[in-house]
Amino acid sequence: MMMMDQLEYCIMKFGTPSYLFDIDKMKETVGKFREALGEKAGLCFAMKANPFLAGQMETQADRLEVCSMGEFRICKKQGIAPEKLLISGVLKEKEEILEILDTYGGACTYTIESLDQYHSFSEWCQRKEKPVHVYLRLTSGNQFGMDGETIYNIIKIRTMCPYLNIQGIHYFSGTQKKHAGKIKEELEYLDQFLMEMEERTGFQLEELEYGPGLSVPYFVGQEDHRSSDLKELVRAVEGMKWKGSVMLEMGRALAADCGYYLTTVKDIKQSNGKRYCIVDGGIHHLSYDGQIRGMYEPVFRVWPENQTGAECQWTVCGSLCTVNDVLMQKASIRDLKAGNVLIFERAGAYAMTEGMALFLSHELPKILFYSKEMGWKPVRGRIPTFEWNMEN
Incomplete structure (x- = not known):
């Protein structure tokens, strides 16, 4: 928490209305997550939570999730390394996909949310004969991602496009989860899904990109259970039978x-x-x-x-x-x-x-x-x- 004399200086020098982002506090928060996670999971910053922090987060997070062409252009203009970018978002127009691929190719990682997106990526890979790493997004019962059978069918025909490297599964069901039990249930479900998918296809999925949606208490009287929720999250990751790597995607919890x-x-x-x-x-x-x-x-x-x-x-x-x-x-x-x-x-x-x-x-x-x-x-x-x- 910033001292009042620092805030007073900000008010007197810069006036209002203004937003102030304490970069030291941001780094401290990320550091606490790093300490709690250890080697159990990486950290991806969902830049939609605060696009102004994208450049600062480049050195703190393992990856930045980009959900629109506007966010992509922010990262490009700021010179953020393409290797740091996960290009996500429910709607990816074919022209946008091609623009990003022609700019950075396989340096970025991408999510695939539909069969149309799968075909757009496949066509580019086949034409350029260059590899691209993708996550298949598993739906949580809403407009995002694809159901399990669609993902199964894409993995089953993976050899038809050898340049399209299916790296893993992407899953996010929502933010501000009030209880860690929901996160535990989701990781148990994903653990089972990943194991079954590998058994059915004979293909090893290497990574899980998971957004836990940890809650932040904004209002007076709300209980702050972020520390205990984080401990439960770590235990749930440790308890998974599937032994690929896990990347935790968060925005609010890292920046609020x-x-x-x-x-x-x-x-x-x-x-x-x-x-x-x-x-x-x-x-x-x-x-x-x-x-x-x-x-x-x-x-x-x-x-x-x-x-x-x-x-x-x-x-x-x-x-x-x-x-x-x-x-x-x-x-x-x-x-x-x-x-x-x-x-x-x-x-x-x-x-x-x-x-x-x-x-x-x-x-x-x-x-x-x-x-x-x-x-x-x-x-x-x-x-x-x-x-x-x-x-x-």
Whole structure:
């Protein structure tokens, strides 16, 4: 957790609304996972959780999951090594597949989510006579991936395309799993599936790319069971009979704690006995999984800190012209005034990309990095959006 004097410096120098990502904290989190996993599993960072961290995560994670052409172009522009990239995503247009393959070929690893994608990869491999490593994505009962029989049939005809190297299986069923028991059940299911697939096809699957969906507690009163969940995850991996290698794909669990969202109180008022404060940000900037019109109180701090004055309940609202723009409904804050800054914590994953960014054509916030080694580094200025919302 950053010290208040560091946050005060950030507020005074860079203003609000802003996102701040503590790179030291990000590295500390990854280090804890590394220590717990040891040699039992690798780490893949799902960059959709925070694309701004892609370059920083390149040196920390074994792999980065890329789920769109936009994310691919981010990695390409930042010079991230193609060997670090897992090209995933439910929709891969043939033209996009060919562009990535023509750019990096078999240096990247790829997921295959459908028979159409399989044929696109196969055609390129056959034409170029170059090997490509792929994961076959196993569905968890939704629109992602393929069922077991489809995967079986692809493995069965693998010799028809010798350049397409089936490396393993990819599986992800969802995020914010509340209990480690669900993760244990999924790994038991995958263990059985991998063993049966090898028995049926005579083909050894080398790797499992698995997204456990570890939960992050965003709100006051929620139990933080990440440490125990991680221990259960490690035990479940250790207990697998299938003896290939495991890569754990995570975004939220690796990035959430490193992020802060800073927004200034611009107006305060009372209506029908209820206290409201209006901040210069809102739900177009800050999105917590599970938050509904500010029903739950996120972990937050107030600057300047005030230990005196009456503590009152405030409804914290953003600057959007919608009644849904509520960040907190019953926040207990002492002596709140216009000019105070609210510092929302655990905003390092999804918070900056899942909001209604273009609604009402507000500016996008400034984004900053901090670490002891680099100091303060602005990585994006505030960006006007009105031109994106008008006829050109």
